[in-house]
Amino acid sequence: MSAIGAVLAGLLTGILSGFGIGGGSLLLLYLTLIAGMEQVQAGGINLLYFMACAPAALYAHIRNGLVEGRAVVWCAGAGVVTAVAASLLASHMDTGWLRRGFGLFLLYVGWRELRAKEQ
Template sequence: MFYGLIGFFAGIIGGMGMGGGTILIPALVLFANIDPKIAQSINLISSIPMTLMALVIHIKNKNVVFKLVVPIALFGVIGAIFGSFVANYLSSEILRKIFGAFLLLVGIFEVKKGFCQPSKKNSSQSTREE
């Protein structure tokens, strides 16, 4: 049941396009005591069906710009191959620290963006009121 809940929330986040691994990997490492390399592998294999379902819905809603997909996917595959080889030579502890630092940076950028950029809803209301 616990793993099902983790997967459910990872699927929600992944379906929104934010990457279910941001939930899945830390949850497996922190709460289920799974080695980070195993958690990353679980994330990669479980993301395939989640990604395919989300992709079908996003294509149906015309939210995909296909001319951007090819270069991103091509270089993403090259990066994935490189990252997989690098991960084999790094200890799980170093990978844990790198992933933690990455999540911290993403969180900082998101918080900064939330404070520094006015929301569209508030700015459109203020122009109507004027």
């Protein structure tokens, strides 16, 4: 993986994230398929990527009045519990199953997005 390719992939996925396209998912695909990184390592980098992008997105959403304070408490609590449970489960799974599961998840989300555009 060249440094220039990695920077360009990060820049492109960051821009796409700003448009709401799902740059984190695209970054995972880049890291695993092109850069040859293991799924678990790519997932960790994707989490770091999210932590870098999330504050800017949160600031923009708060500024535009799109964040409900009461909902944040419930969502954050449920998110922390779910993230811990999922990470514990994933640490005991074969990476091949994680790849297949993530691939199926992406196909499902893409299918739903296509169906939503039809309606």
